[in-house]
Amino acid sequence: MAALAAAPISVIVFDAEDRLRFANAEMLRQLDMPADTVLAGRTQRELARLIAFRGLLGPGDPELLAEQLLAVDRSRPHRRTGRRTDGRWFDFISEPLPGGGFVSYAIDVTQHRRAEEEALERNRQLEMALRHQHAGIGLYDAGQRLVRHNDAYEQVLGLVPGTLRPGLTLEDVHRHMLARHGPDPLILASIEERARIDRTRPHEEIRPLPDGRAVRNISRPMPDGGFLVTVEDVTPLRRAEDEARHRAATLRGVLAALPYGVCVYDAGHHLTMVNDAYQRILKGAELKVGDHLLDICRAREAAGEYGPGVTAEEVYRRQFVYAETPRQRIRPDGTVLSVLTAPLPDGGHINVVADVTALHQAEAHAQHRADLLRAMLDNMRYGACLFDSDLRVVARNDLALTLSGLRADEMVPGAHIDTLRELQFQRGEFGTGAAAAAAYEARTRMIDPRARERYTRTRADGTVIEISSDPTPDGGFVRTYTDITEERRIRAEMEQARRVAEDANSAKTRFLATMSHELRTPLNAVIGFSEALLTDDRLPEEALEFSSAILEAGRHLLSLIDDILQVAQIGSGELPVQTRPLFLPSVLESAVRLVRGVAEVAQVSLTLECGPDLPRCMGEERRLRQVLLNLLSNAVKFTPVGGEVHVSAAPLADGSLEVTVRDTGIGIDPEQLPRAFEPFVQLETTHDRRYGGSGLGLYLARAFARAMGGELTLDSARDQGTTARLRLLRAPASISQEQTA
Secondary structure (H helix, E strand, O other): OHHHHHOOOEEEEEOOOOEEEEEOHHHHHHOOOOOOOOOOOOEHHHHHHHHHHOOOOOOOOHHHHHHHHHOOOOOOOEEEEEEOOOOOEEEEEEEEOOOOOEEEEEEEOHHHHHHHHHHHHHHHHHHHHHHHOOOEEEEEOOOOEEEEEOHHHHHHHOOOOOOOOOOOEHHHHHHHHHHHHOOOHHHHHHHHHHHOOOOOOOEEEEEEOOOOOEEEEEEEEOOOOOEEEEEEEOHHHHHHHHHHHHHHHHHHHHHHHOOOEEEEEOOOOEEEEEOHHHHHHOOOOOOOOOOEHHHHHHHHHHOOOOOOOOOHHHHHHHOOOOOOOOEEEEOOOOOEEEEEEEEOOOOOEEEEEEEOHHHHHHHHHHHHHHHHHHHHHHOOOOEEEEEOOOOEEEEEOHHHHHHHOOOOOOOOOOOEHHHHHHHHHHOOOOOOHHHHHHHHHHHHOOOOOOOOEEEEEEOOOOOEEEEEEEEOOOOOEEEEEEEOHHHHHHHHHHHHHHHHHHHHHHHHHHHHHHHHHHHHHHHHHHHHHHHHHHOOOOOOHHHHHHHHHHHHHHHHHHHHHHHHHHHHHHHOOOOOOOOEEEOHHHHHHHHHHHHHHHHHHOOOEEEEEOOOOOOOEEEOHHHHHHHHHHHHHHHHHOOOOOOEEEEEEEEOOOOOEEEEEEEOOOOOOHHHHHHHHOOOOOOOOOOOOOOOOOOOHHHHHHHHHHHOOOEEEEEEOOOOOEEEEEEEOEOOOOOOOOOOO
């Protein structure tokens, strides 16, 4: 009894009269009653209500709970588990006593209950996790029988949900797969391979399924002799791996095709990859995968790759100074390399090398050309300044500073034209007063300063500057400054000299005209007296001969004076011409008839070819006949004995008429042809000239032709004869055409 009183479980004993005979201290503690409380003698109903109201029977109506407790048959063993209102769990055990009555125990099983609940919760969570696991899991015992599996196990194997159940063997699972997929070669090969697997050792493989999926199968042995099978659909992973392999192959192809050398070092500075372009660019200093970067640098230093004074350690440290712009170095063979180093996420780095020898040479050539252009720009005789499309200075020479009145620190690259113009205005480069302000405003209001223009400006010191602007293809313009002060002075002097020369020429013309008129009076008297003497029969033969010579000389001198007078008229711009429609064949026949006698004396053949249907030309008959006589006289005069002179006329495609006088004479050197039309010029300048003349014939012929709206040209070569071409205007059809003699 003493042991029951001290037991850690509550104990109560009722006798056959349903009276409480014993209750130990643990019972009083659970009822939360003082230790000296006496419960003995109380009836079962009283104690049941006490226990119910004290919360030992759990939540609910105490009266109802007490009645449920009294309804228990105490004549038979009874056991139940209940939870008190304070949350603790108890096992209530009732055992009948031999003489009637019963004994009841209340054992605190809260810890065991909580452990069971936690185990159940863990099992529930594991079951939940297993059910939601995307990978299929199947647990087999030592006899290869299925113990447990999740839904994903059937899904991954391609089986209908509910096909598998505990107790099926691994062979049964394989049969279900065959039934589902049919005797597919992939399934048969998979089953055959799995039958040979040693399940006592870990195993892993990836197998394809007939539906195109890839499944990873993992088998792990269990301590009880069974094994755990995990099946996972790795189709996306396999595709990603295939894509990664494809991308890697593509990357390798790209690296192989790149014209740039690429090599990669890992975090330990060992070479992991190098492409063919790198080996080709650095021929003689090739790399090998696995080599350490410092060893590579030392080997290259020993081979003289870096040049004098550059150590391997210096180059090695430089590899880890990552810059955005590449470095350049020149190999011993003269190859110029551009090297760029960049870090990689894994701690390594990549090295990119490009052969820029051609670019380096082009840049050197461009720099050389730029230096030459700069030297040329600086040595120009005029100032030059180049502006871009934003009207800002790009380049200029020093002379541009001098002629624009700006300083070197003002006309700098980037300076805007408006700023420069403002500085010039403040310094008086546009002059002073209202005129300067107006000039400045006019330049400021220009719509487009890039337009092509040329103007002059007089600086404050009197220097005259000519400023030209010409657009450039890029939308900018180049402005040039030329000091034309001396040119203006020379031009003024030349203008003054021209006026003096014109005045002198006018005086000469007036003198020639006056002298011509003054000489004509005595000449007319000489000619008249000579003619009178020739009619006097009383004079001796010798006197008549002298008179004839005087008459001939006088007439020749009068003709010469007439030519000089005409030259004077041409020089003064007073050559009156009255053109009208002429019947050209008549004029030609008249001129040929006048020269034919001279031609016969000179034993030169003279022919005319001209049809009667030739269109009429515009001209003055007297002037035209004089032109033709001058041409024919020259042709006969310069043609040796037995030679020919041929005259023809024909219309041209442009509507004009052309008269051609062709001879077989001595000809003229082509370089002398322009001088043939100058007045008083004899192309034979020796003292023993064979041909006489004043040198005015061709000059007057061209002047008369141009006065009539025509043109006279010569084609000739030494000893090849001369062809004179007289082009005349065709008479309009609306003008009346008169027949001329």
